[in-house]
Amino acid sequence: MSVARVAVVTSGAGVEHDVDLPLIVDALRADGLSAEPVVWNTASVTWERFDLAVIRSAWDYVERLDEFLTWADATAGVTRLWNPASVVRWNSDKHYLGELARRGVSVVPTRFLEPGRGITPADFDGADGVVVKPAVSAGALDTARYEPGRHANAARHARMLLDRGRSVMVQPYLPRVDEGERALVFVGGAFSHAIRKDPLLTEPGVIDNNLVPHLGVAPYRPTEPEIGTAVAALATVPSPVAPLFARVDLVLGNAGEPVVLELELIEPNLFLQTDPEGLGRFVEAVAARAGAAH
Known part of the structure; x- marks a missing residue:
């Protein structure tokens, strides 16, 4: 029986800076899969040779969104893409926060x-x-x-x-963001692990596109209300099956209640380097989907 082939989808910046990328590729190979990092917009790639394409660090998609969405649709037509192209499209525009709010999820008022x-x-x-x-x-x-x-x-x-x-x-602006953002990672629809990180927008009135996005990262044990809010947010995703991966970013409202800042389903940092068990869960979920597709 041939080995399932997995493309771990990245970008030029991802190849250079994604610390999780080599961990994922090595762990998938150790699990018996044929895995390789592939830059999403490389013209010479034949995507149908893969049993599964897993988007991980396509970090330049915002700058070329139409091209990326076209790529996602085309790739999903020749192999299994996770997360699915329809979920990628829905999550690419933060108007989805309005949908979360209409469905009763606590979000930052927008x-x-x-x-x-x-x-x-x-x-x-x-x-x-x-x-x-x-x-x-x-x-x-x-x-x-x-x-x-x-x-x-x-x-x-x-x-x-x-x-x-x-x-x-x-x-x-919610002042309690100074207590840190919480990022809850889910794999295959189940909570995996979480981190806390320092707030980004510390200097008022400044647009700084060179900010380091994840500062002061530390493992975090979320509260039950935080997990409940994250689960409620994921329940709104327009997909009949749970995302392969998801990250729900939360902050505290003025009364201390958790509210959703963002729901990350395209290429979020999953902070797998902070949680070896999280890496194992991710590899297990990928292997299951690769096996189903193979």
């Missing part, structure tokens, strides 16, 4: 501003300031927070994005 529509100072009201960012983004790109009363600066930021045809999110 106002969406759309190109071609006017904005007012009231759009940027927030007792503790606001955060402005594009609806399609990753790693805090083109994102900044503004202190209370800085409506003009926040509006200038939003207008810059809107004039480029990009939808904009405005969220209240």
Whole structure:
């Protein structure tokens, strides 16, 4: 019987900087699979030769979203893609937060501003300031927070994005983010492990696209309410089967309640280097799907 072939999908930046990538490839090979890292937009790749393609660090997808979504659809047509192309498309635009809220999931309150529509100072009201960012983004790109009363600066930021045809999110700044963001990792629909990390937007009024996205990472044991909120968020994913992998990013609201900041289903850092058992769970889930496809 031939060995199942797995493409671990990455990008140029992923090959260079994804610390989980070699861990995953080595662990899959140790489990008896034929695994190799593959840059998603390499023209010479024949995707149908793989039994499974697992997106891991396609970190440049935001900069070329249409091309990436076209690639996901095409790849899903010739092999099994995880997470599925339909889930990738749904998760690529943070308008999904509105869907989570409508379905009763606790999320950071979010106002969406759309190109071609006017904005007012009231759009940027927030007792503790606001955060402005594009609806399609990753790693805090083109994102900044503004202190209370800085409506003009926040509006200038939003207008810059809107004039480029990009939808904009405005969220209240939650002071308890200073206690750290929580990232809960799920594998095959089950909770695996979690980390806590330092907040990113520490300097008001500054758009810094060179921020290091994960600072102060440490293993974390989530509370039951945090796990419950993450599970509720995952229940909204438009897929008949659980994602192969998911990361739910939470912060604390003003009353200490967990709220969803983001639901990461495309190429999140899973912090497998912090949890060997998490790496084992991930490899087991990949092997199961590769075996089913083989």
